[in-house]
Amino acid sequence: MSEPLVIIGAGGFGRETADVVEAINRSEPEPRWILLGVADDSPSDQNLEQLAAREIAYLGTTEELIARPDRPRYVVGIGFPQARRALAVGLDEAGFRAATLVHPEASIGSQCTVGQGTVVLAGARLTTNIRLGRHVHLNPNVTVGHDTVLEDFVSMNPASSVSGDCVVQSAAIIGVAAVVLNRLTVGAGALVGGNACVTKDVPAGATVKGVPAR
Incomplete structure (x- = not known):
């Protein structure tokens, strides 16, 4: 059964993470993940354009994600470890589970x-x-x-x-x-x-x- 997933981070590693999601889905009889989109607190215009070119939705900031009633699985696609830790802690405390x-x-x-x-x-x-x-x-x-x-x-x-x-x-x-x-x-x-x-x-x-x- 496919699970909804959100990637945190619209930068390079976030988009590489989207490649991993797509590769996993191609490799299995049924897609494992439904990529809802990407959340990012301060995406650049270039990153937003690159997401749009791939038809990947921009979901807004992490605060907006946490305010949603649903709790999709998440993965943090941000290379800097300290930022990754802070985001993961906040999402875990809000009831999200990491993929x-x-x-x-x-x-x-x-x-x-x-x-x-x-x-x-x-x-x-x-x-x-x-x-x-x-x-x-x-x-x-x-x-x-x-x-x-x-x-x-x-x-x-x-x-x-x-x-x-x-x-x-x-x-x-x-x-x-x-x-x-x-x-x-x-x-x-x-x-x-x-x-x-x-x-x-x-x-x-x-x-x-x-x-x-x-």
Whole structure:
């Protein structure tokens, strides 16, 4: 049975999330999701034009969404973890439930768990015994190695890799094409810059870049 769904965020990742919804629906005998539209507190004119070109409705602000009598499932398509957390908390408190979206062209191995609200885009590769928390974003062509934990609100940007036996703590960002070597911890709220190679633990809240990352 199809379920109604709303995407929060009209920007790039929100529209990529709509691609995931469409791909999931194409892959199944009956559509799993009915995409009602997108809510966004401050969409740009360009984003609104791009939604209109795809015939995806703009539903107004998150306050307007919460004021509706119905409670469709939701997913937050906003890349910045702190904004994603604030929106998810508000929607949960208002009685909404998060959906989990995995593109059919992503690869999820054995004994992996995926938390509510997580979005996995095409080409992502997860091997085995991996745990993804709530509202994690995995962009195209990321790799997550065995026995790794990505905590709530983590973002892995395109083509980044986290090796086996790692922990990426809450709301950390792994930048485009960055690499985290095995048995390391990336602290909560840390930022690993694009193309960086992490060779030692990253403290909470730190920004590191370069090869090796400092």
